[in-house]
Amino acid sequence: MPDRPIHHGAFDLAGLGAGPFNLSIAALADSHVPTLRTRFFERRETLSWHPGMLLPDTHLQTGFLKDLVTAVAPDSPHSFLNYLVCHRRFYRFVNAELPTLSRAEFSDYLRWVGGRLSSVETGNAVREVRLDLHGFRLSCDHGSYRARHLCLGTGKAPWLPPFAEALHGPQCLHAAEIAHVERDFTGQRVAIVGGGQSGADIFINALRGHWGRPAELNWLSRRRNFQPLDETAFTNEYFTPEYTRGFHGLPEEIREREVAAQKLASDGITPAALQALYRELYHRFDVLGEPRWARLLPHRSAVELRRQRPGFHLTTEHGLSGERETFDADVVIFATGFCSRLPECLAPLAGRLERDARSELVLGAHFEARWDGPASHRLYAVNAGRHSHGIAEPQLSLMAWRSATILNHACGREVFDLGDDAGPIVWQPFVERDAWARAI
Ligand SMILES: Cc1cc2nc3c(=O)[nH]c(=O)nc-3n(C[C@H](O)[C@H](O)[C@H](O)COP(=O)(O)OP(=O)(O)OC[C@H]3O[C@@H](n4cnc5c(N)ncnc54)[C@H](O)[C@@H]3O)c2cc1C
Known part of the structure; x- marks a missing residue:
């Protein structure tokens, strides 16, 4: 790679891509962990949500309260409700009684949040990531940057x-x-x-x-x-932190079986x-x-x-x-x-990342990829955990919760209170209940 200007000062967390999943991390870090130095690199000049599929009359499968931040930080200025208020259309939105948002409106909300965050850099693709003695070094279109941790959010192919x-x-x-x-x-x-x-x-x-x-x-x-799509109430219990945390603790073959059986829920x-x-x-x-x-x-x-x-x-x-x-x-x-595909820019690290039988990244409970690098440098991944965390992981539903889980882990403290009361369904046999509860 040709040498690019190095920007001095390392980031604590650098994001590859600023689709909704990394944007959610950026938004929560901005409002709730301003001391964490973050930077998110997005190759598109303007943020847009799957622009190739922005067709008329297409809608989200997910309720608008499951936006970038609200589930863990309802006081954030980056909520969808604040987007409505700032655009002076709160009352009209309520009167419209929309069952779900149009994709066009959700895409505009993402663009609006991205535009308010100084940590999001558009038009700056990550071309290569290497690890040296000082941590990760990212070569991007407009310079080189250092980061202690990474979050892979480049989406699927x-x-x-x-x-x-x-x-x-x-x-x-x-x-x-x-x-x-x-x-x-x-x-x-x-x-x-x-x-x-x-x-x-x-x-x-x-x-x-x-x-x-x-x-x-x-x-x-x-x-x-x-x-x-099965969007009934009990099926929607799959889309809760409680279910997802317990799911991660199951053996791989059981997780595979459950994901296959839950196909129509997602x-x-x-x-x-x-x-x-x-x-x-x-x-x-x-x-x-x-x-x-x-x-x-x-x-x-x-x-x-x-x-x-x-x-x-x-x-x-x-x-x-x-x-x-x-x-x-x-x-x-x-x-x-x-399908999941490791982006080309990660090729220098590909051999160091553990993969499962489907060649997917092996993710820990906090969405950190297992690898043979130093424990002081972590590579988190979003939209990579359908088989480790369940069918909710590639969806918008738990995005804010996952972002908060990653930020808590990266900060080494509980910035976000992610405690949750038990739901109506007892998923696991009573004998294993304690083990499940410990996993939570
Ligand atoms: C058409 C469609 C509709 C969907 N609707 C729903 C829904 O209603 N509800 C739901 O729960 N889920 C839905 N999903 C699933 C999922 O929520 C979305 O795919 C979501 O966009 C995933 O977010 P992401 O940030 O992981 O990836 P993406 O949205 O794909 O974003 C990845 C970003 O990374 C950037 N990037 C890639 N490589 C680089 C690089 N090297 N350097 C810098 N930037 C890079 C890309 O430009 C892109 O902006 C939908 C998926 C699709 C395809």
Whole structure:
């Protein structure tokens, strides 16, 4: 790496990325631990929340009280409520009685908080991180910096099925990039692969003609049906600090099993989106009698994609009969989720970080990655603990609690009181209850 100007004075904690998860740490540190020297480096010039998926009529799956700070510091000036008050729209927000925020509003809230924090530097990507005798050294676009601890918050990478990778381009794309450029699907055959929330968001926008009126719209899903997010009260108990702390103490194979069984608590489609979708289909095709140019095709696993002129030839396997079907499409959009990937800038440290069987970082109870480096320098990681801390970890729900856990640990004292009363569910057998309580 070419030498860059060194900024003197080390930070206690440096963040890689300023998505919502690291931004939450930045916001809490700013208001509650001003003595902690922090700096968060964000490669984007302007903070924005998954800009490639900022589509009309898309909403959070999470309530607005679960913002960057409120769950642990309701007195923080960086709360969503303060954002509303400062924008003079508190009463109108209340009158609107929104079930959840739009993604556009949440993204604007993040941008507003980031703009108030001197610790957040936008337009300054981290290119390389090394460890020397003085701690971590970060080489960024606009200089080099030193830090005692790091917090990895660079998010996840879009995942394409391997058979589609070689064909990736303007007509064969991942959902995460759909809003990056202007698109026109008028008269085109469009296929969407993936039956989660992103697939639903794209399908309804395509149906409503956001990119023009396609000739044909096929939405394929491996799942048995277009399944709802389970957001009922007892399921939401998975999204509590108590459950998450206890979960971390379970053996790895049990955690794997539970995460798989809880899939629809985090990866389903909101009932509101499903209902909107159904009503739109009913109105268009049953009431107005349009020929059915949009089809929902569950129980199909995409297994192969070939280029043909024009467009693509997509092959699927049926979940009930095993039969293969083929679909011709001019545009194929993969709403196939995201995967964990260590960012390139951490390559010099990659060999020192412990990984589990899935090659994911092994995280301790305070979200510190296990590694063979000195104990005086820690690398925390956010959005990396679905298998260590449970399905709530990659979600917004516990973001403020996790940030406070990390800050308490980094400071070596209890800045935030994270004590919690026991909930209504007794998760563990009574004999193990004491051990579970000790883990908490
Ligand atoms: C479309 C979408 C909608 C979602 N909706 C919800 C929801 O409603 N509720 C919920 O609980 N969860 C939701 N999630 C899941 C999760 O809450 C979000 O993905 C969340 O944004 C994760 O935050 P993050 O900070 O870890 O990562 P990201 O938001 O991905 O942010 C990572 C940041 O790091 C920056 N970065 C990357 N590399 C570098 C580098 N080398 N140097 C500097 N900066 C870098 C990136 O530019 C980016 O700004 C959603 C996810 C997606 C994709």
